[in-house]
Amino acid sequence: MFTLGGDLPVRRLGYGTAQLTGPGYWGPRGDARDAVAVLRRAVERGVNLIDTADNYGPSVAEELVAEALRPYPEDLVIATKGGVVRTGDSAWHVDGRPEQLRAMCEASLRRLRLERIDLYQLHRLDPAVPMAEQLGALDELREEGKIRHVGLDTVSAEQLTSAMELTSVASVQNRYNLADRASEPLLELCEERGIAFLPWFPLGNGALTGDPECARIVAAHGATPGQVALAWLLHRSPVLCPTPGTGTLAHLEENLDAARLSLGAAELSRLSALG
Template sequence: MTAPTTFRIGGDLEVRRLGFGAMRLRPDPDEKAHVAHLAVARRAVELGVTLIDTAHLYGWGANEELLAEALHPYPDDLVIATKVGIRHTTAGEGWRHAGDPADLRVQVDEALRRLRLDRIELLQLHRLDPAVPIPDQVGALRDLRDEGKVGRIGLSEVTAAELAQAQAVVEIASVQNRYNLLDREYEPVLKACEAAGVAFLPWRPVAAGQSGARAEIAAVAKEADATPTQVVLAWLLAHSPVIVPIPGTTSIVHLEENVGANAVRLTQEQYDRLNRVAATETP
């Protein structure tokens, strides 16, 4: 099977379909570890990755700052996508929703400063704030887009109904939900994205690295002369033309393995076998 190699987010922002999730990269007081994390980000670009995903939540801005240190000035074809809508707190899980329009404005300005950008080409709402009406949250991002600070607007962890509510207010360019071969809870959201031409960026795209434990996946990997991780990424690329996986790692070896999935070509029979793996069998 031959899958498209690129996707135009929002209809015009072309990226290669296998991106990089930078979540695990952090500045480190140990100089050797810090340099290693910088090297991973730089190697991703060397390997042809043109979409890197980050967020304020990832180290409360530290991840964004590390990417700027590693990659600024950015290559012309590189898209740094980030996320807002969450603030740090010392209670509970360590974070809280922050979808108030005034706060979102401040968060975008902070992200622009940390990333050393004048405009964020893809800005995603990390979580919908249940205390703020959806039109108010996405409306604030629409206003920022109209002011030129944001290029395109995305959502994360939403239902198909919530996506539709947001689309009634502004064009949605991407959705980032948990999704992989073994976890297809958000299949209805993927179908809604397909219908609207919205990019679907699955996080945890390789089932937390557990795919090799599944006999069928291991068998296809052996047949394809690939690793199980590469096979499940190849399945995602074949499964829908709007899927843009963003696997993450702190290892250059694993990064190169992930990007190598671009070269894996599944036969129709192999794809069908993988597609029958029970979606309810989460690792």
């Protein structure tokens, strides 16, 4: 368990909704009933951290979360993101203007059918807008009771330090996995400050899963490479809260079973050396 923002206990292996949408996170993935089934099964398996975003679809993922999970369980923590506008399956536009962030947040509240979003994450810092203005807009929404906690997506340790001088930050999301440790300084800062780190792309691209050392560990546990990659994250740091996504029940069960995998110190050391 990890206590997000100091008051929201979450199981560290959550579920991300990006894979419920089509290629390029554009449009629906397929039959909405399949997506609803995956979301409901995740919660049945004990997941209580759902990570989504307004631009997944766009709007599709948030609407599916509401369709599948309302009335929401009392302990369910829903995280969503705003600050990026989509105009096509390969078109992403950062927009951190305060008025735009407010409109995005209020639209997410309507789609999710919530009065308050547990964790609202700035999907990208807008280089054209002062950080103080972007975070100030989120602070206003928090003061109005529309946001409980603020998070940041894709930032450096230096940017997080600057942000913490302006407001309280409950979480960050950066790319981090067995093969990609570029955000190690950010992870260390999160550990020091008790900030949740939700690694996106937690399974990586499979680049290391064919490594003989990794293969031996996979075989020793009767696991899959993906399960070993997720288990390594859970062992790596107590602030890491992976939210792997999938659109199928079979893959969901596989991912969630990774939480049962216990890796020894020597195995963890060998896996860490691969990166």
